[in-house]
Amino acid sequence: MAIDRFPVEASHIMMFARSVADANPIYYDEDYAAATEPGRIIAPPTFAQSSAQFDPDYFLRPKIGEPWFGSGKEATGIKRDRSGGGGGGGGGGGLHAEQHFEYHRHIGPGDVLSATVKPGKTWEKQSKRAGKLVFSETVTEYRDQNGELVITARGVGVRTERPVDQ
Amino acid sequence: MALSAGNLNIGDTYKECLVEDLKRTQLVQYSGASGDYNPLHTDEIFTTQVAGYPSVFAHGMLTMGMTGRMLTNYVGDGRLKAFGVRFTSQVWPGDTLHSTATVEEVTVEDDQPVVKLKVETTNQDGKVVVSGYASARVDT
Numbered sequence: 001m002a003i004d005r006f007p008v009e010a011s012h013i014m015m016f017a018r019s020v021a022d023a024n025p026i027y028y029d030e031d032y033a034a035a036t037e038p039g040r041i042i043a044p045p046t047f048a049q050s051s052a053q054f055d056p057d058y059f060l061r062p063k064i065g066e067p068w069f070g071s072g073k074e075a076t077g078i079k080r081d082r083s084g085g086g087g088g089g090g091g092g093g094g095l096h097a098e099q100h101f102e103y104h105r106h107i108g109p110g111d112v113l114s115a116t117v118k119p120g121k122t123w124e125k126q127s128k129r130a131g132k133l134v135f136s137e138t139v140t141e142y143r144d145q146n147g148e149l150v151i152t153a154r155g156v157g158v159r160t161e162r163p164v165d166q
Numbered sequence: 167m168a169l170s171a172g173n174l175n176i177g178d179t180y181k182e183c184l185v186e187d188l189k190r191t192q193l194v195q196y197s198g199a200s201g202d203y204n205p206l207h208t209d210e211i212f213t214t215q216v217a218g219y220p221s222v223f224a225h226g227m228l229t230m231g232m233t234g235r236m237l238t239n240y241v242g243d244g245r246l247k248a249f250g251v252r253f254t255s256q257v258w259p260g261d262t263l264h265s266t267a268t269v270e271e272v273t274v275e276d277d278q279p280v281v282k283l284k285v286e287t288t289n290q291d292g293k294v295v296v297s298g299y300a301s302a303r304v305d306t
Contacts, residue, residue: 012199019192019199020231021185026243037168038244045234045249049227052201060204070205075215096226100250154250163218164256 006054006113013043016050042106048142048151098156105150112145131161168242169304171279174272180240184232184263196228224257229296233287236265241302251298262290279304
């Protein structure tokens with residue numbers, strides 16, 4: 001898994017900031033941003049996660065002409081073998097357990113990033129609310145157009161044996 | 167805007183309301199911006215009938231993103247050095263979230279004063295939904 005080209009764009013930053021309800025003008029107003037310490041529009045702290053938009057294989061984006069597991073005529077577009085016993089958290093399955101970012105430099109429009117993703121540790125845990133939990137870690141290194149490391153991200157996903165009890 | 171090491175005390179807190187009565191539309195907005203189109207966050211039919219949850223629920227990264235807004239409002243723009251969280255409980259439409267940063271340490275890294283913060287976001291029932299840390303560059 002890798003992202004060859006993640007161009008950081010002003011309109012994407014603006015939409016991302018809106019989606020986390022952040023009205024800070026440093027995320028959309030060039031003139032305002034020019035007078036701040038960073039001196040330009042920068043991206044919000046968790047923006048790097050939207051590199052998913054530039055991952056050609058990202059599995060949580062519907063692909064043209066391919067089946068999609070969300071609802072349409074039926075409650076899911078992908079039929080699963082129900083006799084399989086137990087299996088995989090009922091669809092969707094994976095949840096996000098942890099996310100960590102280290103910022104080496106704050107990115108902004110004009111930066112063109114690339115990212116490499118390395119698998120990390122995996123471990124298991126038994127839980128009362130969701131049965132067996134299988135955790136797996138990935139480490140993503142974002143580099144800029146000069147090859148400089150700008151963000152190190154570490155994510156932990158968890159697959160649950162069944163939906164989490166509420 | 168920026169914090170000064172000299173004015174920071176261990177145990178100082180900064181608190182913000184992140185969202186009141188979280189709307190499903192905001193989950194749609196976050197899906198579109200982030201590129202995470204997992205139906206668990208926007209597709210009520212799939213999520214209730216196939217995945218077995220009572221309703222769609224927020225992306226962990228949406229809650230982290232809103233928590234990040236509290237942090238940058240506190241420490242200033244472009245000042246964060248690290249930010250990490252564990253997602254301890256799901257966030258649902260209708261939830262109201264508050265987030266708190268607490269000063270744990272004021273230290274020096276690479277000749278720069280740095281504040282280390284404990285970060286916690288809770289829902290309307292006082293349940294912790296995000297628990298983590300941040301560190302940020304501060305003025306002397």
